[in-house]
Amino acid sequence: MNCLIKSRHSNLSYLYNMKQAILIIFILLGVFSCSKKVGTNPDLAYSDNALFDSTHNSNYNYYQNNPGNLLSGTNGPHGTFKLRFNTIAYNALTSNGKLPLNSKFPEGSFLVKDVYKNGVLDIYAYMYKRNGDWLWGEVHSDGKFIAKIKDGPSVCAGCHSQSGNRDQVLTFNFY
Numbered sequence: 001m002n003c004l005i006k007s008r009h010s011n012l013s014y015l016y017n018m019k020q021a022i023l024i025i026f027i028l029l030g031v032f033s034c035s036k037k038v039g040t041n042p043d044l045a046y047s048d049n050a051l052f053d054s055t056h057n058s059n060y061n062y063y064q065n066n067p068g069n070l071l072s073g074t075n076g077p078h079g080t081f082k083l084r085f086n087t088i089a090y091n092a093l094t095s096n097g098k099l100p101l102n103s104k105f106p107e108g109s110f111l112v113k114d115v116y117k118n119g120v121l122d123i124y125a126y127m128y129k130r131n132g133d134w135l136w137g138e139v140h141s142d143g144k145f146i147a148k149i150k151d152g153p154s155v156c157a158g159c160h161s162q163s164g165n166r167d168q169v170l171t172f173n174f175y
């Protein structure tokens with residue numbers, strides 16, 4: 001009799017412990033899923049550093065499919081350059097390598113201007129299409145920024161809106 005009561009009692013406390021353990025698991029799951037949400041800020045993918053990183057991807061096509069073509073850059077402030085497009089941007093170009101008149105680059109387009117000084121890659125100047133507008137940046141190849149996203153509207157966009165621009169892109173006018 002005594003023994004029976006004892007074992008019933010320990011069964012109950014075992015069940016009680018199980019309940020507590022399950023409760024703790026659920027609380028932990030809740031905490032982790034919340035902290036995960038806080039950690040994933042979608043805007044981080046479009047920060048200055050993230051865009052700089054993206055200039056190092058390999059999925060680019062050069063202007064008019066000619067990687068050896070070093071352009072003079074005499075019309076802009078940067079100097080000799082090569083221009084490359086990510087796949088989204090490149091697919092918007094016609095067979096002559098230009099964006100059709102009066103059309104726009106699609107969301108996610110990324111154009112990178114590799115600027116060369118004395119034959120050596122010196123600066124990346126780039127524009128990234130987000131929410132229908134360009135994010136601009138200019139950074140030395142060692143990661144030192146010259147202009148950041150916040151500077152784009154005042155430093156870059158004005159000159160890039162000069163007559164003849166195609167969705168604020170100017171290379172098509174000159175080369």
Ligand code: HEC
Binds near residue numbers: 076125136147174
């Ligand atoms: C005074 C005018 C001017 C300013 C300011 C300017 N650009 Fe440009 N940019 C040009 C011209 C002109 C070209 C065409 C290529 C060339 O001749 O250099 C060009 C080309 C580019 C290109 C290649 C795509 C295209 O439009 O042809 C990128 C990317 C670019 N500039 C980024 C920038 C960024 C980023 C800034 C600001 C930090 C900036 N530019 C400021 C005139 C300017």
